[in-house]
Amino acid sequence: MAEMSAEEMTLCLVRTGRSRDVASFERLFVYFGPRIRSFMLKRALDGQLAEELMQETMMMVWRKAALFDPQRGNASAWVFTLARNVMIDNLRKAKRPEFDPTDPAFVPDAPETPDVNFEQDESAERIRQALASLPEDQAELLRMSFFEDISHSMIAEKTNLPLGTVKSRIRAAFSRLRAALGEDR
Template sequence: MKTAKGGRLDEVTSSEMTRCLIRVGEARDRAAFEALFRHFGPRVRAYMLKRAFDVALADELMQETMMTVWRKAGQFDAGRGNASAWIFTVARNIRIDSLRRSRRPEFDPEDPALVPEAPAAPDQNFEDGQDAERIRVALATLPSEQAELLRMSFFEEIPHSMIAERMSLPLGTVKSRIRAAFSKLRYALGDER
């Protein structure tokens, strides 16, 4: 194929390719894009093949690169570089995006971490409600300080050291009072293991 100046396509200068890219960006000039594609397509494919070692992937990435060139040619700034540098920057970014996609695990909707737990059976809900009521009643039998220590430790999940600071008590005292509260709670619930 010959260019507008009569030279061979493989002898096309950098400035001619830059003009073609500008025409694609400004006017969606198909002939200019065809010239870009014929010139850069094989070069981008070779670039991708050196890095991907997979002919099908190299072809796919070359096609994606050239389609991106078509869509984004209007963003090309000739003052910042030539067509070759811009197109190979696009190619490099396409390759990086492809690598990221390939390293990202596939979404598995059956992954146990993503499947919600089955709702509890009605009889289980009833038993849980009864157990909760028994615990509330048993907690009411404890001295208020012990009940407060259990609430802070198990319902609010405050570490024993922070409870000791808040209550201005030694850590050992907090731990022994929590053990004593558990012992009384077990007795009140009828669980004396």
């Protein structure tokens, strides 16, 4: 009973998929179980893990047997493809680090202190006022470039201005902002 022909494998797999024939599945299990365990052991997995992955593979065969198409390939290749995928999934899970809730990447930043919030609000207000003091064409170019993240060439296209004009107006706007904010450079 240990040997099976390719036709018998196909027939057992089709019966398992179509009518959940337990006898056909048992036949597949007896034939493929030791072979899949050996397949897993050859990939440097320990005996216990190889046994677990064989069991998982055979459960996958039971669940997915209805998806087997004899026109697309043989039963043995299909079963061993499932086994390979189960093994790969297991390796991926093993390489995934454990979740550590104390990892600094997951710990939120401490809330800003009131004095820092006050300074940020004050700075933001100074910048708003400085932007309001700019000529409208320069302010609009700055908004497009820095707040909307549009490239200078796209701004030139949108505004029908030469690229050099866009760049010089943005530079002039920066100079005016520095002066308005009291930053000399």
